[in-house]
Amino acid sequence: MVATVILHVGPYKTGTTALQKAFSANVDLLARHGILYPQTGRVGDSHAVLAEALLRSDRAGLADLARESEGWRAVLISCEHLSALDPADLVALRDAYPKASFRIAYALRRLVGLWPSHWAELVKHGQFLSFKGYLDRVTERDDRPFFAPILPARQLDRLADVFGVSALHLSLYDQSQAEGLDLGPAFIDDLLGLGQIASAFATRRANLSPSDLETALVYLLARRAGPLANHGTKRAARSLLLDVLRSDPPPPWLQPLQTALVQTDRIVFDSRHPLVADEQAALVDRFATLVPEGIESYLCDDRREVPHLDTLQLPPDASKLLARTFDSLLAAVRPDWVPPD
16 A cells, blocks of 8 residues: 655756656666656656646546556655646545555745746747746736646645645755755655665756747747647757757857847846735745745845847848748748748
8 A cells, every 4th residue: 555655746947857867767776665656657757648637637547557556655756747737636646545645845946036947948848928928927827737837826725725734845946056955865865764865866957947049049939930830840940940059150140149139128027026026925924834944045035137038129131041040940840831921
């Protein structure tokens, strides 16, 4: 009988990819200590298949997960999408292990760093979205799977309502980074109580946030592709585009784009922003006492300047050259591609 289920739910952009690589690389070591890192619903290093199915309220995989888990004392499941599940799907996941206690690992990252990083990740995966548009989603409390912004207070509310407040284990991402703390060994020691093997879970940084230049390029690619290209087409074209960006000699549109990016308007985003203040207040009100080291470092002042890509203007000649590059790449991955103009 499974006694304990550890759900590592992220959220996005809190070192989750590096942790998942460490978990996946040490499946056998975990197994020797009675902990299953299930294959069911796992593709690569994370349980993205399981979580994405639950986001669509497809719960068929839970029976297979429960069967694979039979005979293990503990199960570790990891995917950032789990933090975005609605209550009904969280309940279904909980009920797959009716006699188990749950531990929910959630990392708090300062919103001034988290929201720009998550926005860049959404752009990277093909969404035509400015940072202003991301903040609009925050204001609207957008709740669509794969589109929703990260709202820690709302996510933790849902998790607490289903699993209980005592199941939540909160960590401070920024403080760990400042102290040079490796997230892998810390997780294994704190959540699993296996300090004797923690060093095997040393992590390397992975899935780093793209640069402003890369984000701007992919944003412009998504604008060019529009609704005519699906997610897979845009993702494949992005990969080719980044190869072009790193080519030698550099493409002729690169210098004008770099100049335009320096000159474009920037959104000054800091801890005093009303959306940040409201979200922090909601979180502190209910969950501050769950942070053993104190919530102060999460609340300290921070500041970012985020390019306002809606206002990015390239010289006409460079704009035409870049559009031709986009069209060429889109045609390479989708032969029936027809340029919009």
